[in-house]
Amino acid sequence: MNFSxxxxxxxxxxxxxxxxxxxxxxxxxxxxxxxxIEDPHNFMNxxxxxxxxxxxxxxxxxxxxxxxxxxxxxLSLPDFSLQGSISPYISNCTNMQSLDLSNNSLTxxxxxxxxxxxxxxxxxxxxxxxxxxxxxxLAMCAYLxxxxxxxxxxxxxxxxxxxxxxxxxxxxxxxxxxxxPIPASLGNRTGNLxxxxxxxxxxxxxxxxYPLGPMKSKGLSVVAIVGIGLGSGLLSLLLSFxxxxxxxxxxxxxxxxxxxxxxxxxxxxx
Ligand SMILES: *[C@@H]1O[C@H](CO)[C@@H](O)[C@H](O)[C@H]1NC(C)=O
Ligand SMILES: *[C@@H]1O[C@H](CO)[C@@H](O)[C@H](O)[C@H]1NC(C)=O
Ligand SMILES: *[C@@H]1O[C@H](CO)[C@@H](O)[C@H](O)[C@H]1NC(C)=O
Ligand SMILES: *[C@@H]1O[C@H](CO)[C@@H](O)[C@H](O)[C@H]1NC(C)=O
Ligand SMILES: *[C@@H]1O[C@H](CO)[C@@H](O)[C@H](O)[C@H]1NC(C)=O
Numbered sequence: 535m536n537f538s539x540x541x542x543x544x545x546x547x548x549x550x551x552x553x554x555x556x557x558x559x560x561x562x563x564x565x566x567x568x569x570x571i572e573d574p575h576n577f578m579n580x581x582x583x584x585x586x587x588x589x590x591x592x593x594x595x596x597x598x599x600x601x602x603x604x605x606x607x608x609l610s611l612p613d614f615s616l617q618g619s620i621s622p623y624i625s626n627c628t629n630m631q632s633l634d635l636s637n638n639s640l641t642x643x644x645x646x647x648x649x650x651x652x653x654x655x656x657x658x659x660x661x662x663x664x665x666x667x668x669x670x671x672l673a674m675c676a677y678l679x680x681x682x683x684x685x686x687x688x689x690x691x692x693x694x695x696x697x698x699x700x701x702x703x704x705x706x707x708x709x710x711x712x713x714x715p716i717p718a719s720l721g722n723r724t725g726n727l728x729x730x731x732x733x734x735x736x737x738x739x740x741x742x743x744y745p746l747g748p749m750k751s752k753g754l755s756v757v758a759i760v761g762i763g764l765g766s767g768l769l770s771l772l773l774s775f776x777x778x779x780x781x782x783x784x785x786x787x788x789x790x791x792x793x794x795x796x797x798x799x800x801x802x803x804x
Pocket of ligand 4: 721
């Protein structure tokens with residue numbers, strides 16, 4: 535058998551191989567996600583049977599999913615009014631490069647397990663009700679280009695580790711409840727790395743440092759001082775007014791009583 539015949543035979547065999555079976559990691563990831571997310575309007579229209587075979591080659595049987603070589607490659611479910619939380623098992627979709635769950639009503643934390651998505655380049659979780667901290671372990675996803683977490687209820691500090699993501703070109707954590715200093719590793723990135731302006735950080739509880747302003751003084755803010763001043767001023771005015779009124783009334787009654795006394799005294803006795 536010569537070489538070209540062997541090649542032909544191999545091509546023939548490959549062409550008639552059954553399609554590869556679904557990846558158990560993707561199945562686990564999607565099943566758990568389907569269980570943790572609530573889809574009240576059935577916009578996703580996922581069923582257990584199409585989760586069992588999520589990909590046929592590069593085509594997906596699931597709304598919002600994109601496949602590549604039989605693996606989930608992209609999951610995009612924005613504006614679906616989804617509720618519930620993001621299952622940590624999302625980390626089993628190990629070929630995922632892009633995750634977009636923005637503009638839903640998702641609650642709970644951002645799973646730290648996202649760190650196992652080593653190919654993740656795009657993470658959009660903005661406009662949800664996510665709480666807890668931004669996991670520092672996100673810095674393990676070395677290919678991250680986009681981290682968009684704006685308009686959630688995230689607390690704590692921005693992890694300085696995120697500054698090590700050299701590919702990061704979009705970073706938005708505005709409209710959360712973050713506090714503490716903006717890490718210099720992000721605020722003052724050096725070299726050719728893109729920097730992020732104030733719009734990436736605005737609308738947080740207690741964030742400070744470049745490009746935002748310096749830390750607010752530990753004492754009372756100007757507004758609070760003015761408020762307290764005005765408040766106590768009004769209160770003391772009210773108090774003194776009351777005192778004066780009471781005093782006036784008391785003296786009035788006293789005078790009236792004295793008058794009566796005088797009158798009765800001046801009355802001739804019979
Ligand atoms: C999925 O993730 C869990 C937890 O991270 C892990 O224990 C499990 O081995 C993974 N794979 C499958 C197929 O469940
Ligand atoms: C839901 O998916 C099924 C197939 O799984 C399809 O037949 C049906 O048309 C879909 N419904 C909507 C509203 O997209
Ligand atoms: C968010 O999703 C809702 C539907 O759930 C849609 O009406 C709205 O336009 C979306 N907002 C943005 C900014 O895309
Ligand atoms: C960050 O850079 C700005 C302008 O380039 C500078 O004014 C500021 O002092 C720097 N802050 C830190 C903490 O290095
Ligand atoms: C901040 O940067 C964004 C793009 O990253 C741009 O759209 C926006 O206009 C900038 N805002 C300011 C105040 O420079």
